[in-house]
Amino acid sequence: MARSAASSIRRVASLLTPLALALPVMVMAAPGARAVGMPQLDFSNPLVIGQVVWGAVIFLVLYLLLSRSALPKVEAVLTSRRQTIDNDLDIARRAKAEADSAVDELHLARRSAMAEAQANVDKVIEDARLAALRQTQDMNARLATEIHEAETRVAAARTAALGSLRQIADETAQVLVRQVTGTSVPADVVARTVDHAATARGL
Template sequence: MMKPAHTLTARLALATLAMAASTTAALAADGMPQLDFGNPMMLAQVVWLLIIFGVFYYVLSGIVLPKAASVLEERRSRIEGDLEAARAAKAEADAAMAAHQAATARARAESQAAITAAMEAAQAEAAARTAALNERLAQQISSAEARIATARDAAMGALREVATDTANALVHRLTGISNEAAVAAAVQRELAAQGKA
């Protein structure tokens, strides 16, 4: 059994549906009400449409779009700054690598010149002191090679440290992630691949 409030609500809903059906039937008979230009409400609707469109256009062109454009411009300038910093860091790393290669070549040339001078001096005195001179030359050569190896190892250690720090700074600046172990491993692999490890 239905309660009186539910009964009243059901009757009102049925009456509303009947009225909507009769209105729809009347409009269908007359044509589309949106295209009824003889309706005096049509001019008011067009005026309100223009007012709302104007307000919407003003809000978009005066407030929303300039803010979006400034955000995009700021992002573009920040990205360009980051790229310029990365280029500068790469140029610095290239300069450090060139300096290392020049120092290595200079050390090789100096050691080669020292070895050549020692060999010429040994040949001039070979008749008298061949055995002693050969022993002394062997000691000088091993000492020079040890110095070269030490200098090379020190230079490679410095290069590895500079390359690791530079790569870590680039990765941190570009991505915001700092993983020193992974960067150090990548630098070690690259140096090993080039035969400089």
């Protein structure tokens, strides 16, 4: 863009320079070049011709100065500005790409962290469930063992109590029969009678 602008200025100046140099000659050669009542256009006056020539010379000098000094500087400034803008745009594009990449990495890390946290929560819940299940099974087994042992002890105590009760019943029956009848009954007869009575009562 800077080069095209400088080139356009140079082309316009190169077109105007010959025209400016040829203008005094064309004006002086034109018929009726002398204007009545306008001394600044009286080209028969050497002063007017000198002014026109000096104007053309000054224009040419200004053109040469501009084309050799000012225009290259303007072009250099425009080129530097364009390069700076391009560099800034490249930096901005890279920064945007890095920011987009960082955002994508952040979203990925967030999703990974959430998935890992959910997996840890699920693992903790499953471990707690299995631990509770094992504790329940151990407690049930221990309770079953204790219940079985208690039932065994109760059965043994019941058997022992029934044995003692039958012995007491045998002795009591013998004493009652002896007191009522005045005679003694054989122990085996009393035992069979007590056993029959206990069986009838479900003892």
